[in-house]
Amino acid sequence: MNIPGSDIPFRLVEEAVPAPGRGEVLVRVRASSLNYRDPALASGHYPYPMEPERVALADGAGEIAAVGPEARRFAVGDRVASTFFPTWYGGAFRQVPEMYVTTRDGWLTEYKVVDEDALVAVPAHLGFEEAAALPCALVTAWNAVRGAGVGDVVLTQGTGGVALFAVQLARALGAEVVATTSDPAKVALLEKLGADAVIDSRATPEWGAEVLAATGGHGADLVVELGGQSTIAQSIAALAYRGTISQVGLLGAAGAGLDLAAFFGKQAVLRSIPVGSRSDLEDALRVVAAREIHPVIDRIFDFDDATAAWAHFSAPGRVGKVVIRH
Incomplete structure (x- = not known):
């Protein structure tokens, strides 16, 4: 067609x-x-x-x-x-x-x-x-989580095709997974796929702090970033020191955007994922x-x-x- x-x-x-x-x-x-x-x-x-x-x-x-x-x-x-x-x-x-x-x-x-x-x-x-x-979706998720393994925490966002594959692949690689969703009805699915913790991002707009709490203050070693400008500030807040953000999507048009000072403070790595x-x-x-x-x-x-x-x-x-x- x-x-x-x-x-x-x-x-x-x-x-x-x-x-x-x-x-x-x-x-x-x-x-x-x-x-x-x-x-x-x-x-x-x-x-x-x-x-x-x-x-x-x-x-x-x-x-x-x-x-x-x-x-x-x-x-x-x-x-x-x-x-x-x-x-x-x-x-x-x-x-x-x-x-x-x-x-x-x-x-x-x-x-x-x-x-x-x-x-x-x-x-x-x-x-x-x-x-x-x-x-x-699979190859994008794979390149986004590639390198994660046992002892790492991977943070995913939402329930789109890439996000769900990222949960499954990160778990297959041995990493711990924290997922966010704006729909409480989707929590059970994320847990079934292997998420160790699921955070309601609508109920908790400052969900970066929740990721830190869920990981004992460590944060996410790797973030599969899908929202772009609307979520990047919270992704940095959730990030472990010297963590990595895999930039996959730009789905959110509004938000605080990238705070370079906060990004530098985490000594973070930002990588774009071209499928x-x-x-x-x-x-x-x-x-x-x-x-x-x-x-x-x-x-x-x-x-x-x-x-x-x-x-x-x-x-x-x-x-x-x-x-x-x-």
């Missing part, structure tokens, strides 16, 4: 099934999922512009339907998922790689030809709908497979209901990923 400029809903387009070329494979797409970037792209608020008439959504999963000449990584019938950046295989992020929906067609389609190197194998314990929830490479995703998937981690899926829509999925994703109260079954 194409996004016609910045208009919603999608426009359904019928085309012939493509054939894979040299080094390419044809994927029968079985599911796709939405991310925060999707409405931002459609509304023109994403840092990189979207070319008109692009097929939507960067995250997808399916099975290999055909293999082109000299393609050797996968065989017909193999289950695969997309990588967020189709040409970033590993190494340092030195320039913006190509991205789905901005310069390449996305995954909201029944069949898709891609370079075989732009795919990863799906862990055996996951279905297609679950696999489609992985490419963006991740194929190698990063494969590293995360090894942990997912070993611990049989499942993504949290809020709701699954049928392909013909893609517009309803878009509306549901944009509505408040969602927990986890919104997936489209193809």
Whole structure:
């Protein structure tokens, strides 16, 4: 399905099934999922512009339907998922790689030809709908918590896809997890996923002090920062001395912003997380497979209901990923 400029809903387009070329494979797409970037792209608020008439959504999963000449990584019938950046295989992020929906067609389609190197194998314990929830949120969460381990405290924010994966991955790495949420009804879910303590950020606006109290005055060694300007002040307050903030999102428009004096006083490290490479995703998937981690899926829509999925994703109260079954 194409996004016609910045208009919603999608426009359904019928085309012939493509054939894979040299080094390419044809994927029968079985599911796709939405991310925060999707409405931002459609509304023109994403840092990189979207070319008109692009097929939507960067995250997808399916099975290999055909293999082109000299393609050797996968065989017909193999289950695969997309990588967020189709040409970033590993190494340092030195320039913006190509991205789905901005310069390449996305995954909201029944069949898709891609370079075989732009795919990863799906862990055996996951279905297609679950696999489609992985490419963006999982690798982002993995790079955000990478390096944490036994004896560390990781602080997460909210119940979006990245936040929930961050809780699960941090626990899998052996870290203690403190989570914040503005909805008391979501406390039980965060605890079920492995959070050792959950703080109601709406009831306690100065939740940084609560994180310190919950950790015996130590604070968080690593913060998965999603709110941006609206939450960064409390994240610094919650931070342990010489702790690290992994800046993932900028979801909050209003707030005190970054206090450089407070940041310097904690001798903190601030790192931005540009999603991740194929190698990063494969590293995360090894942990997912070993611990049989499942993504949290809020709701699954049928392909013909893609517009309803878009509306549901944009509505408040969602927990986890919104997936489209193809």
